[in-house]
Amino acid sequence: xxxxxxxxxxxxxxxxxxxxxxxxxxxxxxxxxxxxxxxxxxxxxxxxxxxxxxxxxxxxxxxxxxxxxxxxxxxxxxxxxxxxxxxxxxxxxxxxxxxxxxxxxxxxxxxxxxxxxxxxxxxxxxxxxxxxxxxxxxxxxxxxxxxxxxxxxxxxxxxxxxxxxxxxxxxxxxxxxxxxxxxxxxxxxxxxxxxxxxxxxxxxxxxxxxxxx
Numbered sequence: 001x002x003x004x005x006x007x008x009x010x011x012x013x014x015x016x017x018x019x020x021x022x023x024x025x026x027x028x029x030x031x032x033x034x035x036x037x038x039x040x041x042x043x044x045x046x047x048x049x050x051x052x053x054x055x056x057x058x059x060x061x062x063x064x065x066x067x068x069x070x071x072x073x074x075x076x077x078x079x080x081x082x083x084x085x086x087x088x089x090x091x092x093x094x095x096x097x098x099x100x101x102x103x104x105x106x107x108x109x110x111x112x113x114x115x116x117x118x119x120x121x122x123x124x125x126x127x128x129x130x131x132x133x134x135x136x137x138x139x140x141x142x143x144x145x146x147x148x149x150x151x152x153x154x155x156x157x158x159x160x161x162x163x164x165x166x167x168x169x170x171x172x173x174x175x176x177x178x179x180x181x182x183x184x185x186x187x188x189x190x191x192x193x194x195x196x197x198x199x200x201x202x203x204x205x206x207x208x209x210x211x212x213x
Contacts, residue, residue, distance in 0.1 A: 003043040005183035006089055009036040011174055014075055014091040021071040026060075033060070037077050037089065044087065044184065045079055052191055053082035084198040085191045093174040096187055098194035099167035100201050101141055104208035108164060112148060114204035115160045124160060124204075127196045131168050134193035141165030166201065168194035 013032050017025065026033075038057065045055035057079045064070045076090035086097040103111055114120040128138045140163030147153040151161050160166075170190050177183065 001043055003040060003047050003184050004181060005177070005179040006040045007036050007179050010040070010089060011091050011178075013037055014089075017073060018075050018091060021073055021075070023072060026073055041077055041079055041087070041089070044187070045081075047184065048081060048188070048191075051188075052085055055079045055081045055087075081191075084202075085194070087187055091174075093172050094178060094183060094186065095169070095171045096136075096190040096194075097167050097169045098136075098191065098198050099138075099165070100205060101165045101167055103164050103205070104210055106210050107205050107208050111163075111166075111201075111205045112151065112161055115157050116151060116155065120200075120204055121157050121160070124200055125157065127200050128160075131194055131197050136168040136170040136190055136194050138166065138168050138197065141167065166197070168197050 009032060013029060013036055016029070041057055045057070048055060057077065058074075060073050060077065062069075062072060062074055064072065076088050078086060078088045080086050084098055088095040088097075100107065100111075115124060131138050140160070142164040144162040144164070146162075147155065147158055148161055151158075155161055168190075172178075172186060177186075
């Protein structure tokens, strides 16, 4: 079945979950979550798979072990694509991301070396500018306030060097379009526009080679 966006009932579900984040609410509205939220996401991932690889929907339960907030459920649904890319739906609308959100120590070392190098660093600057011109934001994660150790404070790409993660991100507020094929076009448009950033990160940083912690 072709993905036709999410019905208004999906946003209604999350609006009510934000007001009553309880097991009682979840269990009594599980059918609404399944048919209005999860099933459209599954159809989207099936349709994206030929071009962007298989996708995985994250569990709706929050990990509250180390959090002061003991709310049991996430107030959004999120899915990750194997080839890169993230799709999220909440009461606030649709959001998409792509890139490396949190660099492991070995990834961070390779990232900084590539940013500092003249050819690959200049290439990243061009990629970031092109992605931004296409619409998505490109934002750093967990950025340092000063230069990382071993790099000059006046480096021409100091802003990029400070980041510990680099992602493209775009958000769209809710509207009637969310229940139409426009949602699919916006998601694929974002993934295509942000692909050059993912390609640069894949080519110069790659996956972490450290053993799992």
